[in-house]
Amino acid sequence: MKAIRIHGRGGPDHLVYEDAPQPHPGPGEVLVRIHATGVIATELQWDETYQTATGSPRTLPIPGRDLSGVVEEIGQGVTTFAPGAEVYAMLGYGRDGAEADYTIALPDELAPKPHALDHVQAAAVPLSALTAWLALFEHARLEAGQTALIHGGAGGVGVFAVQLARWAGAQVIATASARNRDFLHELGASVVIDYSAERFEEVVHHIDVVFDLVGGETLARSWQVLKPGGVLVSVVSPQPPADVTKGHDARFAWFIVEPNRELLIQIGALIDAGQLRPIIDAVFPLSQARQAYEQGTKGHMRGKIVLRVAD
Numbered sequence: 113m114k115a116i117r118i119h120g121r122g123g124p125d126h127l128v129y130e131d132a133p134q135p136h137p138g139p140g141e142v143l144v145r146i147h148a149t150g151v152i153a154t155e156l157q158w159d160e161t162y163q164t165a166t167g168s169p170r171t172l173p174i175p176g177r178d179l180s181g182v183v184e185e186i187g188q189g190v191t192t193f194a195p196g197a198e199v200y201a202m203l204g205y206g207r208d209g210a211e212a213d214y215t216i217a218l219p220d221e222l223a224p225k226p227h228a229l230d231h232v233q234a235a236a237v238p239l240s241a242l243t244a245w246l247a248l249f250e251h252a253r254l255e256a257g258q259t260a261l262i263h264g265g266a267g268g269v270g271v272f273a274v275q276l277a278r279w280a281g282a283q284v285i286a287t288a289s290a291r292n293r294d295f296l297h298e299l300g301a302s303v304v305i306d307y308s309a310e311r312f313e314e315v316v317h318h319i320d321v322v323f324d325l326v327g328g329e330t331l332a333r334s335w336q337v338l339k340p341g342g343v344l345v346s347v348v349s350p351q352p353p354a355d356v357t358k359g360h361d362a363r364f365a366w367f368i369v370e371p372n373r374e375l376l377i378q379i380g381a382l383i384d385a386g387q388l389r390p391i392i393d394a395v396f397p398l399s400q401a402r403q404a405y406e407q408g409t410k411g412h413m414r415g416k417i418v419l420r421v422a423d
C-alpha cells in the first residue's frame with residue numbers, strides 16, 4: 113500500500129510518500145480502508161509519534177490520528193462492525209496512523225461516519241471535536257447562560273468549541289484575527305476580538321469559562337478576565353505559572369484527548385441534526401502530506417487541513 117512514513121524526528125521534510133506493508137487485523141482489530149485523514153501539525157513533535165505505548169522506539173512510523181473510511185476486514189471477535197461499514201475515528205497514540213491506504217483501528221475507537229458528511233468532511237472531525245467537547249463539558253462543565261471565551265476560535269479545535277458552546281446555550285466570545293471576524297459570528301460567537309488589534313482583557317470581564325488554544329502570554333493574561341469560581345481549560349500548557357494564578361479564585365484544567373467512540377457517536381448525531389459542522393481550510397492528496405504539514409505548522413488555518421487518500 114502507499115503511506116506517509118516519517119524518516120526522522122523533526123519537521124515535514126522527514127515525511128516520505130512510499131510503499132509500506134499493508135497491515136492485517138489481529139484478534140479484536142479492524143482493518144480500515146482510509147478515504148481521508150485530518151492533519152494534526154503538532155503530531156510530528158509528540159514523543160508518542162516516535163515510540164510505542166510501552167516506550168520502545170518505532171521504525172518509520174505512519175502519522176495520522178483522524179480517519180474516515182470503510183471497514184475492509186475484521187479480526188476474530190469483532191462484532192461491532194462488518195466489512196463495508198462507513199466509519200470515522202480518532203486512533204490512539206503510539207502506533208501507526210491513517211496516512212496510508214489502510215490502517216488498523218480498535219472497535220472502541222470507531223464510530224459510524226455521520227451520514228451528512230462525505231469522507232473528507234468527516235476526517236476533519238474526530239480529534240478536534242472530541243477536544244472541544246471534553247474541554248467545555250467535562251473539564252469546564254459549561255452551562256447554558258454562562259459566558260465562554262475561546263482563544264484561537266477559528267482554528268481546528270476552535271471552530272468546534274465555538275459551535276458547541278453556542279449549542280449549549282452559552283454566550284460565546286472568541287479571539288481570532290480580523291479576517292475571521294464574520295466567519296466566527298456566523299458560527300455562533302456574539303463577540304469576536306481581533307487579537308492583533310485589541311487586548312482581550314481590556315474588552316471582556318467576568319467570564320465563566322476560558323478555553324485556551326493558544327498558550328503562552330494569552331493563557332497568562334486570561335486569569336484576570338475570569339469571574340471568581342471560573343474555570344480556565346488549556347490544551348496547550350499543562351501548568352500555569354504560579355505568579356500569574358496568584359490571587360485569582362479560579363480553577364485550572366489541562367488534559368490530553370483520547371479516543372472516545374461513545375462521544376463520537378454523540379458528535380455525529382449533532383452533525384446529522386445540523387447543529388455542528390466541520391470547517392475545512394484545505395484538502396491535499398496524500399502524496400502531498402509534506403506541503404499540508406508545512407501549511408499547518410504556520411498556525412493560521414481556518415478549521416482543518418485534510419488529506420484525501422482514496423477518490
Ligand SMILES: NC(=O)c1ccc[n+]([C@@H]2O[C@H](COP(=O)([O-])OP(=O)(O)OC[C@H]3O[C@@H](n4cnc5c(N)ncnc54)[C@H](OP(=O)(O)O)[C@@H]3O)[C@@H](O)[C@H]2O)c1
Pocket residue numbers: 154239240243263264265266267268269270287288289290291292307325326330347348367368369408411412413414415
Ligand atoms: N492537549 C490536547 O489533547 C490537544 C488536542 C488538540 C489540540 N491541542 C493543541 O491546541 C492548540 C490548538 O490546536 P488547533 O488544532 O486548533 O490549532 P490550529 O488549527 O493550528 O489553530 C490555528 C488558529 O489559531 C489562531 N491563533 C493564532 N494565534 C492566536 C492568538 N494569539 N490569539 C487567538 N488566536 C490565535 C489562528 O487564527 P488566525 O489565522 O486568525 O491568526 C488560527 O485560526 C495546538 O497547540 C494543539 O497542539 C491539544
